[in-house]
Structure formats: C-alpha cells, structure tokens
Amino acid sequence: MEYTNLGWSDLKISRIGLGAWQFSEAWGVVDYEAAKAVIAKAHELGINFIDTAMVYGRGLSEEFIGRALRELGIPREEVVIATKIPGEFLNPDDVFRAVDKSLKRLGVNEIDLLQLHWPPCWHNYPTGAYARALERLVAMGKVVHLGVSNYPVALIEELRSYFSFTDIVSMQYRFNLVERWAEYELIPYAEANDLTFIPWSPLAKGLLSGKYTPENPPEFKDVRSNEAVFHPENFKKMSELLNALKQLAEKYNKTPAQIALNWLLKYSPVIVPIPGAKTPKQVEENAGAVGWELSYDDWRLLDEISKSIKITYVTW
Numbered sequence: 484m485e486y487t488n489l490g491w492s493d494l495k496i497s498r499i500g501l502g503a504w505q506f507s508e509a510w511g512v513v514d515y516e517a518a519k520a521v522i523a524k525a526h527e528l529g530i531n532f533i534d535t536a537m538v539y540g541r542g543l544s545e546e547f548i549g550r551a552l553r554e555l556g557i558p559r560e561e562v563v564i565a566t567k568i569p570g571e572f573l574n575p576d577d578v579f580r581a582v583d584k585s586l587k588r589l590g591v592n593e594i595d596l597l598q599l600h601w602p603p604c605w606h607n608y609p610t611g612a613y614a615r616a617l618e619r620l621v622a623m624g625k626v627v628h629l630g631v632s633n634y635p636v637a638l639i640e641e642l643r644s645y646f647s648f649t650d651i652v653s654m655q656y657r658f659n660l661v662e663r664w665a666e667y668e669l670i671p672y673a674e675a676n677d678l679t680f681i682p683w684s685p686l687a688k689g690l691l692s693g694k695y696t697p698e699n700p701p702e703f704k705d706v707r708s709n710e711a712v713f714h715p716e717n718f719k720k721m722s723e724l725l726n727a728l729k730q731l732a733e734k735y736n737k738t739p740a741q742i743a744l745n746w747l748l749k750y751s752p753v754i755v756p757i758p759g760a761k762t763p764k765q766v767e768e769n770a771g772a773v774g775w776e777l778s779y780d781d782w783r784l785l786d787e788i789s790k791s792i793k794i795t796y797v798t799w
C-alpha cells in the first residue's frame with residue numbers, strides 16, 4: 484500500500500480508503516460479521532483510511548466499525564476514522580450532541596476527520612455559529628481534523644473565514660470517470676490549498692467494474708434504484724468506456740475497477756478514492772488499484788472517451 488498525508492497535516496493515510504456506507508440498509512451489508520470481514524481485510528492490506536457517516540444506517544456503519552476495530556484488536560493508531568456530520572445537525576448545540584454519540588458508537592476518544600456531510604441547506608444556520616462549535620471540538624481534542632463534503636467553493640471560503648486557529652484538511656465530492664463536475668472548480672481548489680480530495684462513488688456505484696450492462700443492471704433493491712448512471716438513457720452511452728476499461732484491464736492484467744480507480748489516482752496526487760466494498764474480495768481488488776500506473780497514453784484514451792459521455796440527471 485502507498486500512503487500520503489491527509490491534506491496539509493502529518494497524518495498518514497493510505498492512497499486508497501474504504502467507503503463504509505455499504506454497512507447500511509441502503510447497500511445491504513447489515514450483517515455485522517460480513518462488515519467485520521471487510522474491515523479485517525482492509526486492515527490486512529494496509530488500508531488505514533475508513534470513511535463513514537452518522538447517517539449511514541443511522542449509526543449502524545459507525546457502530547460496526549467501532550465493534551470490529553475492538554474485536555479485531557486493531558491498534559487505534561493504525562486506523563484513521565473519517566466520519567461526517569449531516570447538514571441538519573450543523574447548529575451550535577447539535578454539533579456537540581452528534582459528535583458525542585458518534586464517538587460512543589465508534590468507541591474512540593477522538594474522531595480523526597470530521598467532515599461536514601453537506602451544507603445546512605434546509606435550516607440555514609449561520610455558518611459562523613456552527614464553525615465556532617466545530618472549532619471548540621478541535622480545541623478540546625474530540626476532533627483532530629475537519630473536512631467538507633458537497634460544499635461549493637463559496638461556502639468553503641465562508642466557513643474557513645470563521646476559524647481562528649484551525650482549517651479544513653479535505654474535500655469530499657462525487658467524482659468518477661462518468662461524473663466529472665468536480666474537476667472544474669473543486670479539485671483545483673483542493674490542489675491550491677493543500678487539501679486531500681476524496682472522490683465518492685469512485686466506481687460510479689459499481690458501474691465501472693464492468694459487471695453490469697443495460698440488459699443486466701443491478702437488482703435495484705438498493706440505493707441504485709434512483710441512480711442516474713444506471714438509468715437506461717445514460718447507461719446506453721457507456722459501452723465505449725466499458726469496452727475500453729475491459730481492454731486495458733487485459734493489457735495491464737488488472738480488472739476494470741482497478742483501471743477506473745487508477746485513472747483517478749493518476750489524475751492528481753491529492754486524490755484519495757474511497758470505494759465502497761461489500762466483500763473482502765472487493766476490498767482486495769480495490770487495494771490492487773495502487774502500486775502501478777496507467778501509461779500517459781492510456782490515461783488520455785480514457786480521458787477522451789469519458790469526456791464524450793454526457794449524463795443527464797433528469798430521469799423522471
């Protein structure tokens with residue numbers, strides 16, 4: 484495994500993380516032993532960066548992670564736990580309540596990275612008020628680092644202006660070979676500010692693994708039933724890209740998922756993808772996206788094909 488710094492901090496994180504939204508009814512891994520096996524494999528392979536959120540399974544994902552780390556006897560310093568506080572908890576009282584509960588579920592004394600899951604778009608709490616509360620948690624050692632997710636640059640700038648002694652270390656957004664909106668403003672912002680950029684849905688929710696086709700889509704019992712990339716209108720535009728991923732997989736003796744993840748890793752040194760895994764085999768495959776490199780020409784080939792795909796989110 485390769486390691487990099489979490490933003491401008493000294494904290495070392497693996498170049499690829501583990502997304503843990505899968506440990507919820509949304510994705511279907513609700514059996515604790517199955518989640519534990521995924522976490523054990525990730526640790527064995529040197530993946531030390533685990534991404535979860537308070538809303539994943541309404542605490543279930545955090546609970547599974549805490550229990551597994553304890554039962555597997557994984558030393559605290561060998562794991563970097565990144566969780567997220569939802570937008571509706573971003574007010575001066577609930578910030579403390581939410582973090583207290585999260586710490587309890589995770590069974591730790593401090594959260595390594597607390598990310599603001601999305602801006603408080605429905606309640607419109609004043610940014611300065613919750614920024615102050617977040618900074619108190621850093622001052623008291625309950626949170627080590629702060630990060631944002633799904634925040635536009637203007638709101639990031641405003642948030643940062645309220646901090647007196649700390650700053651964010653990371654930004655987390657949707658970014659994959661077929662959904663590239665983050666590259667115009669957000670990734671350049673991360674690069675310019677020495678922040679880790681964490682792509683979510685780096686495999687476009689499994690689509691880039693090449694195992695699904697328009698004729699054989701996911702079973703739609705999970706979160707993907709509403710996912711635009713799998714809508715027939717979008718899915719039919721993917722064949723050239725999926726074919727190229729398969730051909731490159733043969734050329735490099737890798738899998739399409741590994742090619743798709745390696746493309747992200749090569750895009751920028753600040754990128755740390757967090758593919759979600761439901762089985763130890765998927766973790767192993769995703770960890771194998773690190774430690775080698777697509778050639779410049781092959782990276783460009785995928786770049787060109789992926790740029791020609793225009794997804795619509797107007798699917799209903």
Ligand SMILES: NC(=O)c1ccc[n+]([C@@H]2O[C@H](COP(=O)([O-])OP(=O)(O)OC[C@H]3O[C@@H](n4cnc5c(N)ncnc54)[C@H](OP(=O)(O)O)[C@@H]3O)[C@@H](O)[C@H]2O)c1
Pocket residue numbers: 501502503504505510534535600632633655656682683684685686687688689690692694701740757758759760761764765766768769
């Ligand atoms: N900040 C945010 O708002 C936000 C939003 C979404 C996600 N996230 C985070 O990002 C993480 C990853 O995103 P995601 O779960 O949406 O999508 P993803 O990582 O693109 O896709 C995950 C799914 O792809 C399939 N898969 C994974 N590895 C595979 C492999 N090697 N071969 C074949 N199939 C594979 C699995 O589903 P199947 O086997 O069922 O196909 C898995 O559940 C989440 O776990 C979460 O931590 C954050």
